[in-house]
Amino acid sequence: KNQVEQSPQSLIILEGKNCTLQCNYTVSPFSNLRWYKQDTGRGPVSLTIMTFSENTKSNGRYTATLDADTKQSSLHITASQLSDSASYICVVSYFGNEKLTFGTGTRLTIIP
Amino acid sequence: NAGVTQTPKFRVLKTGQSMTLLCAQDMNHEYMYWYRQDPGMGLRLIHYSVGEGTTAKGEVPDGYNVSRLKKQNFLLGLESAAPSQTSVYFCASSYVKDSSYEQYFGPGTRLTVT
Numbered sequence A: 001k002n003q004v005e006q007s008p009q010s011l012i013i014l015e016g017k018n019c020t021l022q023c024n025y026t027v028s029p030f031s032n033l034r035w036y037k038q039d040t041g042r043g044p045v046s047l048t049i050m051t052f053s054e055n056t057k058s059n060g061r062y063t064a065t066l067d068a069d070t071k072q073s074s075l076h077i078t079a080s081q082l083s084d085s086a087s088y089i090c091v092v093s094y095f096g097n098e099k100l101t102f103g104t105g106t107r108l109t110i111i112p
Numbered sequence B: 001n002a003g004v005t006q007t008p009k010f011r012v013l014k015t016g017q018s019m020t021l022l023c024a025q026d027m028n029h030e031y032m033y034w035y036r037q038d039p040g041m042g043l044r045l046i047h048y049s050v051g052e053g054t055t056a057k058g059e060v061p062d063g064y065n066v067s068r069l070k071k072q073n074f075l076l077g078l079e080s081a082a083p084s085q086t087s088v089y090f091c092a093s094s095y096v097k098d099s100s101y102e103q104y105f106g107p108g109t110r111l112t113v114t
Helices: none
Strands: A004-007 A010-014 A019-025 A030-038 A045-051 A056-059 A062-067 A072-077 A086-094 A100-102 A106-111 B004-007 B010-013 B019-025 B031-037 B044-049 B064-067 B073-078 B087-094 B103-105 B109-113
Touching (some): A030 A072, A045 A056, A045 A062, B019 B087, B044 B073, B073 B087
Parallel strands (some): A010 A106
Antiparallel strands (some): A030 A086, A056 A062, A062 A072, A086 A106, B031 B044, B031 B087, B087 B109
């Protein structure tokens, strides 16, 4: 069964610190992997999309990495801000298919 | 551009009642989707559409129907609501760009069935 697992489930860090969120997937054949940010009460917003041939992609203070061999991805947040408090969802798509498999997300809380 | 909008934002239904959720997008996207999000679970695809006049079942279609009469609108119907359909519903739309199917989500509809 195609699955996307994320860790940790929740994380609390001090403002200004860095953090890394993990994603493991079993989706095959793999097409691309996305990271979404979902603020409380809002819809998910795309941060990065990576194909199997890409191993890193940045969007401001967000850097995603992908190891297609081990089927692992990480999202690194640098110099966290209070506005980074949100759920971060890892999403994987099948090759040639518009359907997505969603992880359950990591709930990140930034405290001042 | 408003992007993807959803109507209503909140709704409370009694078991057995019916309702329709409306999704509208102004980005001229071909593909539209309906998801539900439940605590402790990832978003799950209910139904989707790859173009005007077409619909297809997703992962959890039972109890729902959809229609895509206009390219910009995608309607989700609950004919006889059940407490198990209490959830947050998200609509999304996408176009094919480098085969990435980038999806843009609406703000969600919180539905409670009592």
